[in-house]
Amino acid sequence: MKFGLIGNPLKHSHSPELHAAFGIEGYRLCEVLPEDLDGFFRRRDFAGINVTIPYKQAVIKYLDYADEGALACGAVNTVINDNGKLLGFNTDIEGMGFAISRAGISLNGKSVLVLGSGGTSHTAQALARREGARCIRVASRSGEIDYGNVYSLNDVQIVVNTTPVGMYPDTEKSPLDLSRFPALEGVFDAVFNPLCTRFAAQAKSLGIPCGDGLLMLAAQAMAAKKIFLGECRTVSALTPEEGETVVRATRELKRALCNIVLEGMPSSGKSTVGRLVAEKTGKAFVDTDAVIETKTGKSIPQIFAERGEKGFRAIESETVAECSLKQGCVIATGGGAVLSERNRLNLKANGVIVWLKRDTRSLSCEGRPLSTDAERLKTMYEERRPVYETFADITADNNGAPEKTAEEIVRIYGETI
Numbered sequence: 001m002k003f004g005l006i007g008n009p010l011k012h013s014h015s016p017e018l019h020a021a022f023g024i025e026g027y028r029l030c031e032v033l034p035e036d037l038d039g040f041f042r043r044r045d046f047a048g049i050n051v052t053i054p055y056k057q058a059v060i061k062y063l064d065y066a067d068e069g070a071l072a073c074g075a076v077n078t079v080i081n082d083n084g085k086l087l088g089f090n091t092d093i094e095g096m097g098f099a100i101s102r103a104g105i106s107l108n109g110k111s112v113l114v115l116g117s118g119g120t121s122h123t124a125q126a127l128a129r130r131e132g133a134r135c136i137r138v139a140s141r142s143g144e145i146d147y148g149n150v151y152s153l154n155d156v157q158i159v160v161n162t163t164p165v166g167m168y169p170d171t172e173k174s175p176l177d178l179s180r181f182p183a184l185e186g187v188f189d190a191v192f193n194p195l196c197t198r199f200a201a202q203a204k205s206l207g208i209p210c211g212d213g214l215l216m217l218a219a220q221a222m223a224a225k226k227i228f229l230g231e232c233r234t235v236s237a238l239t240p241e242e243g244e245t246v247v248r249a250t251r252e253l254k255r256a257l258c259n260i261v262l263e264g265m266p267s268s269g270k271s272t273v274g275r276l277v278a279e280k281t282g283k284a285f286v287d288t289d290a291v292i293e294t295k296t297g298k299s300i301p302q303i304f305a306e307r308g309e310k311g312f313r314a315i316e317s318e319t320v321a322e323c324s325l326k327q328g329c330v331i332a333t334g335g336g337a338v339l340s341e342r343n344r345l346n347l348k349a350n351g352v353i354v355w356l357k358r359d360t361r362s363l364s365c366e367g368r369p370l371s372t373d374a375e376r377l378k379t380m381y382e383e384r385r386p387v388y389e390t391f392a393d394i395t396a397d398n399n400g401a402p403e404k405t406a407e408e409i410v411r412i413y414g415e416t417i
Contacts, residue, residue, distance in 0.1 A: 003228055004028035006040065007052035012168065012193050014214075014253055015050060018221040021249040024228060041086070048080045048228035050221070056119040063088040069235050072126040075119035078224040078235075089227055089235050092123045095220025096160075096188070096211075097131070098238055098246070103211040105186035107131035110157040113150070114138045115175050120162035120190050128160075151180045158186045166197035169325055171349055172342075174198040178206060189213050193327075194349035195258060201348060218250045219243075255417045257327040259283075260409065261347050263388055264356035265381055266335035267364040269398045269405070273356060274332040276406035281413075287332045292319050300334075313340065321346050338391050339384065348391075352416055354409055355392035359399055 003024055005015045010029045019027040030049075032040050037055065041062040051059050056075040060066060063076065066088040070076045076088035100107065112133045114124045117140040128136045137153065139145045145153070165175040171194050178184060179202070187203040188211035195214065196204075203210040222242055226232050238246065260277055262270040271287050278285035289300055292315055296303060303312045316337055323331055324346035331351065337343050338353075347353065360374075360381050389395075394412050398405045 001028045001030065001045070001049075002026060002047045003049070004030050004046065005050045005052060006030045006032045007055060008032060008034075010052070013052070014192075014217065014257075015221060017253055017256075018218050018249055019225060021252070022222055022225045022245070024225055044081055044084065044086065046079075046081055048078070048224075050224055051077050051079060053119075060088065062086060067234060069093055069126070072129075073119070074122040077220065078227055080227060087233075089224075090123065091220040091223035091227070091235050092120065092216070093127050093130070094223045094235055094237060095216040095218070096123060096190070097127050098219035098243065099211045099213070099216040100127075100160075100186075100188050102215060102243075102247070103186070103188070103209045105158065105188065105209050105211060107133045107158060109134050110186075111135040111153075111155045111183070112137070112158045112160065113153060113156045113181075115159065115161045115165075116140060116163035117143060118162065124160045124162050124188075124190075128158075133158075147176070150176065153181070155183055156181045157183050158188075159184065161187075161189045161191065161199055164191065166194075166199050167191045168193040171325065172198065172321070172346065174202065178202050178208065184208055187211070190216060192217055194325075195254065195327075196349050198345065198349075201345065212250075214254065215246070215250050218246045218253070222246050251417055255414065257350070258417055259324075259327065259347075259351035260330045260413055261351040261353045262330070262332045262356050263338045263353060263391065264335065264398075265358065265360070265363055265377075265384065268335075268356045268358040269402055270332040270356055272402050273396075273398060273405050273409070274330045276402055277409050278330040280406060280410045281330070284326075284329045285332075286323050286326065286329050288316065288319050288323055288337060289332075289334050291323065292316060292334075295319065316340075317343055324349055324351070326350070336384070339387055344391055352393045352413060353391055354394045354396055354413075355388045356396055356398050356405070358397075362399065 008031050010031050013029055016027045056077055059076050064085040070088050070090040073090045078089040078091050080087050107128050108131055110133050112128045114121050139150045161175055163175050166173050186209050189197050189200045190213045191197050192213035200210045262274050275285050320343045327350050360378050396405055396409050
């Protein structure tokens with residue numbers, strides 16, 4: 001291959017799309033097993049490769065040269081074949097620096113806490129040193145600072161997560177409770193699947209700026225691309241023009257990956273409008289109620305009759321968790337699904353939330369276990385409205401033609417991401 005990525009596994013890599021956006025065609029994913037790594041580098045059958053988990057440190061022994069940045073990080077993520085000689089670089093440091101700076105976070109003079117002790121941790125530590133951090137400490141499961149005594153560090157201002165905690169498919173976990181750091185003013189999470197981890201979501205809920213792992217991925221790819229194409233033979237900071245290209249490419253990728261999640265009252269048109277939005281965006285359509293019926297082999301009213309609301313909500317919660325792991329979908333939720341905080345957190349991890357509003361007089365009670373008459377429906381709407389309103393990123397009126405509603409959702413979604 002000419003250009004590509006090696007690692008294992010690579011199922012969820014976005015590198016081909018990003019490199020294509022930066023002008024590199026035919027970029028390939030190449031899963032390499034540990035026992036095949038020697039042979040891969042012995043053949044040297046590539047012009048340039050990126051390296052990801054678990055080989056960022058292992059590849060160093062195959063190199064004829066590693067630049068200062070790679071040696072400082074103790075990890076290599078970019079290798080070029082220069083007339084048979086393998087030259088190694090680390091562009092992650094520029095990618096992380098770009099993403100942190102873009103979030104409005106400065107490391108200069110700050111007390112920085114790095115979570116994790118792997119290759120990306122070394123990159124974060126090298127970046128913090130380069131940027132003039134006042135104090136750099138590392139927390140790990142078996143280190144002097146662990147996840148029990150870490151909360152005694154009351155002066156921590158910046159937290160950088162380089163662990164895989166919260167990464168797909170275990171997205172409901174977070175490495176730390178950020179609310180326990182009184183001086184905290186900035187957060188970075190290197191995880192980019194899901195698009196918004198529990199860790200990042202808590203930072204945002206506390207009003208703390210949070211750097212974006214997907215933006216880091218795109219920025220390091222741009223820095224690697226310059227080395228691949230011979231534009232430079234060292235890792236260099238992105239120019240303003242390159243930075244804007246990276247931001248645009250990241251937004252386009254997010255638009256493709258992000259789910260459009262429809263919430264709202266029963267019979268507000270979530271399934272009808274959702275299918276139209278899916279057609280217009282090219283995203284797959286998922287109806288959580290339909291998934292539940294398929295899994296159980298029973299209708300929603302039957303499940304309510306047999307297990308009650310509590311039993312149904314338990315099934316619904318697991319179904320929402322499964323559906324929320326998907327990316328690039330339009331998801332129609334049941335009317336009460338977003339009343340659960342767990343469901344809200346899961347749906348938000350990869351989703352933009354659309355509240356589909358419809359006049360209660362137009363809502364149907366037929367086949368609805370909890371809204372058996374018009375009065376009950378109105379009461380239910382008033383009870384749920386504050387949750388729908390607070391949770392929504394977008395509000396869409398569905399009192400007219402569903403086609404028009406779908407068009408409006410697509411338009412606003414394009415402006416939101």
